[in-house]
Each structure stands twice: as C-alpha cells, then as structure tokens.
Amino acid sequence: MRLLAAIATGIALLGAAPAPPTPTPGASSAVTWGVAPSTAKGPNGRPAFTYKLDPGATLTDYVAVTNHSARPLTLNLYASDAFTTAQGGFDLLAGGRQPTDVGSWVRLSQRSVTIPSTSRLNVPFTLTVPRNATPGDHAGGIVASLAATSADAQGNQVAVDHRVGARIYLRVTGELQPALTVENLRVRHSGSLNPLAGGTLTATFTVRNTGNVRLTGRPTLNAAGPFGLGRRSVDAAALPEILPGGELTTTVRMTDVPPLFRLTASAAVTPAAVGDQVLDPPPAVDTAQASIWAVPGPQLALLAVHALAVWVLIAVRRRRARQFARAVATAREEGRNEASRETERSSDGQDAAIPAVVGAGPRAGGDGDPAPDRSAPDADRPGQSRDNSRPDIGHTRKGKQ
Incomplete structure (x- = not known):
C-alpha cells in the first residue's frame, strides 16, 4: 500500500500545530478532512495527545475528525505506532501493519466513521498502559484515512491510502535513560584545485537513540592531522527529534581543511531534551572516530x-x-702572456744597445773618471807628440804604469 508524501507530511505537522485540512488528489480533490485532539465538545487547541501515566493506568480522551468537504465522507479510523525516518521525519506504520506499542494500547469506539458534509465528529477512545510497559517515551498517532485507487506512470491501478492524523506522546513513569550513539561514521576529503586553499571534509554518520527518551542533539565534527596539526572543529544544525529505538542519518561538512596526508575525524552528538523536558543529569556525549588519507596533490x-x-x-x-x-x-x-711578451721585447732592446756603450762607462775599479781615449796620441808614449789644443790641466792618469 502506497502512502502519499503530502499526507505523511501532514501527519508530521500535526505534532507541532493543528494541520490544515488535507485534500485528496485527482478527481476527488474537493474532499478534505482534518484530525485533532479534542474534548467531548470539540478541539481544545492541543498540538498532540501528550500523557504521562503509570504502568497499568487507563484514560479516556477524544479525537475530532472534521469533514471540510461539500459531501459526506466515510473514513477509516485507527491508531498506530510511530517511527523516525532516515531523514529525521515523524511517520506512522503503514495501514496494513499491526502496531505493537502505544498504537496497540488505544481502543477507538468506532473504526469507521461517516461524517456529513462540513461537519465534525468527536470520537472517544481509551488508552490502557500495560503493567509491564517499559519506562520512557512511547510515540504513535491516531489516523483518519481514505482508501482510493489511482493510476501510476505506467497506467497501472494502485491502491492509495490518503491519511492524516494526530501524534500521541506517552511517557510511562520509571527510570529514564536518555542516550544517543554515533554509528557508521564515513569520512571523505575532497581536495581543492587551488594549492593555497584547503579541501572539504564530509562526514556522514548515523545517530541512534539507544535510550528510552525522545531526544534531539547537536552534532560536532572535529578534524586534525598527525600530532594534532591543523586541528579544527565545526558545529552543525540541531537534529530533529529521534524517538527511542529510532535513528537518522546526517551529514556534516567542514571547509578549508588542509590536506595533511593523514586526517583523523571524530563526530560527536550532544543529546538535548525535546520541548520543555528536563534531563537531569545531562546524558553523556557519544563520539566516533575515523581516519582518511588526504594527499595534497596540488x-x-x-x-x-x-x-x-x-x-x-x-x-x-x-x-x-x-x-x-x-x-x-x-x-x-692573457695578462701573463702579454707581460711575458713585454719582458721579452724589453730584453731584446737592452741586448741591442749593449755594444754601443761598451767602454764608455767608468773602468772597473776606477773612481769615476772617463776611460782614456786609446785612439788619441799619448804624450807618455815615446815618439808621440801631445796635442796642445786639449789642456790637460790637473788631469792625473790612473792605472797601471
């Protein structure tokens, strides 16, 4: 049996505030109805059936079913158990499934009601808590449904259960044990093409309510490299309520995470009470860890x-x-070669000048007087005449006699 998403959403909305009338699609779109907590005289503004009872207790209450259509409407009326969807929504078991919890503890005076056009019925019911009921929160709902047939995309006729309802929150007295656990942590790091920027760390994990109290919580994601380098933390948005035994999957992203080769990520959820509940003492925070390679390619x-x-x-x-x-x-x-060539040229010039000055200098062992001119006539030699034109005043000839 297939349920319309719009109707299921309407059931969820009834837990927070009275829902508007729910129309059926297609040819019967003019058919609308609503369900709300009531008294014997009519709705009293309660957003949900909320009770706190001892094991074995019984009470009587009323549910108002209103037909907003212009023609009479026959609806099926029943109670069922609630569960938390994977996305965190509130939903009831399909009409063909038998309840085993609070849905089975409700007894309606009528299972099928026919309501005149633009009219309302206040239907009584009793809720009896078993003596062996477990302490804590039990959730369900009272549903008014309309069975119809519709054609799918392939033209096949399918049965559709259009339904709308009101939530039931029952707390059975006893020891409360609020607890949330983090499971199936999966981490992925996506690098950035910009080598100067970090990547994105994406953590997906399951939050399970392992206690007996409906809870919400705030997830936190931590990440660090080796030796705690580049440690970062980010808080995500608060989770929707999770019923006892229920679970949901959530994803937390952290941006600008440096790729430090090996990253260690830890996901934690801090449990929190729903509505005006008080949790004393506060429940413990559960965490889960996972490691991932983050190679800094760029x-x-x-x-x-x-x-x-x-x-x-x-x-x-x-x-x-x-x-x-x-x-x-x-x-x-080159400098050494040039210097060598200059030296050789200087030496060659000196060697060429030496014959022209031989004998012109002082005689060895002399006192600086010029050497006598051997070509001139020597007065001391016999048979030679002396040139009187060259005075030899004061000249003393030195040398060997």
Whole structure:
C-alpha cells in the first residue's frame, strides 16, 4: 500500500500545530478532512495527545475528525505506532501493519466513521498502559484515512491510502535513560584545485537513540592531522527529534581543511531534551572516530614546481659562476702572456744597445773618471807628440804604469 508524501507530511505537522485540512488528489480533490485532539465538545487547541501515566493506568480522551468537504465522507479510523525516518521525519506504520506499542494500547469506539458534509465528529477512545510497559517515551498517532485507487506512470491501478492524523506522546513513569550513539561514521576529503586553499571534509554518520527518551542533539565534527596539526572543529544544525529505538542519518561538512596526508575525524552528538523536558543529569556525549588519507596533490605539484625553479636558478648561477671563473682565468693567462711578451721585447732592446756603450762607462775599479781615449796620441808614449789644443790641466792618469 502506497502512502502519499503530502499526507505523511501532514501527519508530521500535526505534532507541532493543528494541520490544515488535507485534500485528496485527482478527481476527488474537493474532499478534505482534518484530525485533532479534542474534548467531548470539540478541539481544545492541543498540538498532540501528550500523557504521562503509570504502568497499568487507563484514560479516556477524544479525537475530532472534521469533514471540510461539500459531501459526506466515510473514513477509516485507527491508531498506530510511530517511527523516525532516515531523514529525521515523524511517520506512522503503514495501514496494513499491526502496531505493537502505544498504537496497540488505544481502543477507538468506532473504526469507521461517516461524517456529513462540513461537519465534525468527536470520537472517544481509551488508552490502557500495560503493567509491564517499559519506562520512557512511547510515540504513535491516531489516523483518519481514505482508501482510493489511482493510476501510476505506467497506467497501472494502485491502491492509495490518503491519511492524516494526530501524534500521541506517552511517557510511562520509571527510570529514564536518555542516550544517543554515533554509528557508521564515513569520512571523505575532497581536495581543492587551488594549492593555497584547503579541501572539504564530509562526514556522514548515523545517530541512534539507544535510550528510552525522545531526544534531539547537536552534532560536532572535529578534524586534525598527525600530532594534532591543523586541528579544527565545526558545529552543525540541531537534529530533529529521534524517538527511542529510532535513528537518522546526517551529514556534516567542514571547509578549508588542509590536506595533511593523514586526517583523523571524530563526530560527536550532544543529546538535548525535546520541548520543555528536563534531563537531569545531562546524558553523556557519544563520539566516533575515523581516519582518511588526504594527499595534497596540488600542493605537492606546487612544491615540485618551486623545487624545479630553485634547482634551475642554482644551476644557472653555478653555470654563470663557472663562466666567470673561466673568463677570469683566461684574462689572467692573457695578462701573463702579454707581460711575458713585454719582458721579452724589453730584453731584446737592452741586448741591442749593449755594444754601443761598451767602454764608455767608468773602468772597473776606477773612481769615476772617463776611460782614456786609446785612439788619441799619448804624450807618455815615446815618439808621440801631445796635442796642445786639449789642456790637460790637473788631469792625473790612473792605472797601471
């Protein structure tokens, strides 16, 4: 039996505030009705049937079923158990399933009601808590449904149960044990193409209500690299209520997470009371951990490019240094060669001038007087006449006699 999503949503809304009349789709769209907590005289504004009873207690209450249509309407009336959907919604068992909890504790005076057009019936019911009922919260609802047939996308005729209802919240007295657990933590890291930015860490996990009190909670995600490097934390939005025994799946994302090769993520949920409940003492916080590889691909590529640039720069500098050293060595060699050639030219010039000045200088062992001119006539030699035109005043000839 298939349920309309709109009707299921209407049931969920009844838990918070009275829902507007629910129309049926298609040809019978003019058929609308509503369900609300009531007294023998009519609805009293309660958003839900909320009770606190001892095991074995019994009470009588009323549910108002209102037909807003312009024609009479026959509806099926029954109670069922509630459960938490995977997305955190409040829903009731399908009409063909037998309840085993608070839905089975409700006895309606009528299982089928025919309501005149634009009229209301206040239907009484009794709720009896079994003596062996477990302490804590029990949730369900009272439903008014209309069975109909409809064609699916392939043209097949299918039975559809259009239904709307009001929630039942029953707390059985006894020891309360509020608790939420975190299970099936799965973590994924998506890197960024920008090497200067971090990636996105996505954590998906299941929150299960393992206690006996309906709870909400606020998830927290923590992440850190090796030795606690880059530790970060983010708080997510509060969860919808989770019934005892129920569970839901939630996802928390953390942005700008640096890829530190190996990340350790921990998800935690702090339980909180629903509505005006008081949890004393506060329940413990449950956590779950998971590790994931976060290889910094763009960062490594940038580092490789930087290392290559440094290597090229060093290689170019070394090459220039070697070229400069070779140039300096060549210049020095050329300088030495030029100096050697200059020395050789100087030596050649001195050697050429030596014959022209032989004998012109002082005689060895002399006192600086010029050497006598051997070509001139010597007065001391016999048979030679002395030139009187060259006075030899004060001249003393030195040398060996």
